[in-house]
Amino acid sequence: MELALSLGDPSKPFSFLDKTAKLSSKDLGFCMGLGNGFKSQENGDNAFEGKNSTDGDEKRVSSDPPLQLDLLPFSPVPRPQSSSQLHLPWLTDNQTDPWEGLGRGLDVNRLPLVAVADDAEEKAAVSSPNSAVSMDFGIRNGSRRGKKEVEVEAVETERTSTRASDDDDNGSTRKKLRLSKEQSAFLEESFKEHSTLNPKQKLALAKQLNLRPRQIEVWFQNRRARTKLKQTEVDCEYLKRCCETLAEENKRLQKELQELRALKTSQPFYMQLPATTLTMCPSCERVATASTTNASAFTADAKTGGYPFFSSTSNT
DNA sequence: AGATGTATCTAAATTACCTCA
DNA sequence: CGTGAGGTAATTTAGATACAT
Numbered sequence: 232m233e234l235a236l237s238l239g240d241p242s243k244p245f246s247f248l249d250k251t252a253k254l255s256s257k258d259l260g261f262c263m264g265l266g267n268g269f270k271s272q273e274n275g276d277n278a279f280e281g282k283n284s285t286d287g288d289e290k291r292v293s294s295d296p297p298l299q300l301d302l303l304p305f306s307p308v309p310r311p312q313s314s315s316q317l318h319l320p321w322l323t324d325n326q327t328d329p330w331e332g333l334g335r336g337l338d339v340n341r342l343p344l345v346a347v348a349d350d351a352e353e354k355a356a357v358s359s360p361n362s363a364v365s366m367d368f369g370i371r372n373g374s375r376r377g378k379k380e381v382e383v384e385a386v387e388t389e390r391t392s393t394r395a396s397d398d399d400d401n402g403s404t405r406k407k408l409r410l411s412k413e414q415s416a417f418l419e420e421s422f423k424e425h426s427t428l429n430p431k432q433k434l435a436l437a438k439q440l441n442l443r444p445r446q447i448e449v450w451f452q453n454r455r456a457r458t459k460l461k462q463t464e465v466d467c468e469y470l471k472r473c474c475e476t477l478a479e480e481n482k483r484l485q486k487e488l489q490e491l492r493a494l495k496t497s498q499p500f501y502m503q504l505p506a507t508t509l510t511m512c513p514s515c516e517r518v519a520t521a522s523t524t525n526a527s528a529f530t531a532d533a534k535t536g537g538y539p540f541f542s543s544t545s546n547t
Numbered sequence: 548a549g550a551t552g553t554a555t556c557t558a559a560a561t562t563a564c565c566t567c568a
Numbered sequence: 569c570g571t572g573a574g575g576t577a578a579t580t581t582a583g584a585t586a587c588a589t
Contacts, residue, residue: 407564407577427557449578452557457576459558 410450414440418447422454 410418417440421432428436428451430444437444 409565409577430555446577448556450576452559453576453578456558456560 408446410442414442418450418454422451426455426458427451 418436421428421436425432428447433444433447436442436447440447
């Protein structure tokens, strides 16, 4: 005699994954949303100008997969009401040093780089990643600054003041920019709205943050990479849990199978049933036995794709 | 219409710098 | 003070796509 165990609809072997996926995403504090990446632009409160643009770039971006991930742990500051409402100090026309009040001193990101000019697009095209211009970041230490850094900063200020003349004493070393909290927050807000940028958006952001378009581009690239990495970690963890669950399930089923076989040997007459009369109830996860009449009803049900289990004594 | 070259964009991998414990 | 780890800006490389010729 053979035992046939059914675990539900074989056409959807992992349908349960959907449920747990949602749960895990929620539990882990990640937010996944589906929608048009340009939705915010339709509201008219976006900071970008490419709203109604129909150029090829726009089309290209908007045709991207609409999956949008928000990895909340990356948000460094409380979310502002709207990205367009962010009033960034470096955007004022009569700019004094916006970092003065914060004890930040010189912000080399705000150096009058040519790439920040109105024709930034053209300049960006000219400025190669390896060009001397792109290396001329200097160091603007971000939020994590100590006393020593402030002292260094004074020297840095003096040094950068003469940078125009002795531009990069050692041009081979690339200086590393550190985005300010505000810049990062603004970029995060933008990223939440759309994880990819069209050229207009890139330029608009660059203008607003006084960064080069290339820097905006790099930031978004790295941000996407981080998002993907995080998502991969989450997925990996989730699959791990699934694997564990399935292993336990398998173990349990093996045990139950053994029990049934033992039962069969001890009660040979009672268990003289066709193989199709043994099935697994997906709700109570117990093997169910049934009378032959129920068994025929069950097989008919199974053919129609319904869940083939019984509400007999084993269905707790 | 198909082939080819060019420009642009992106993901992935890697490097290099910076900060902190 | 030196060091390793971690975060991240920046670079390199390869593939895909659009467009012009």
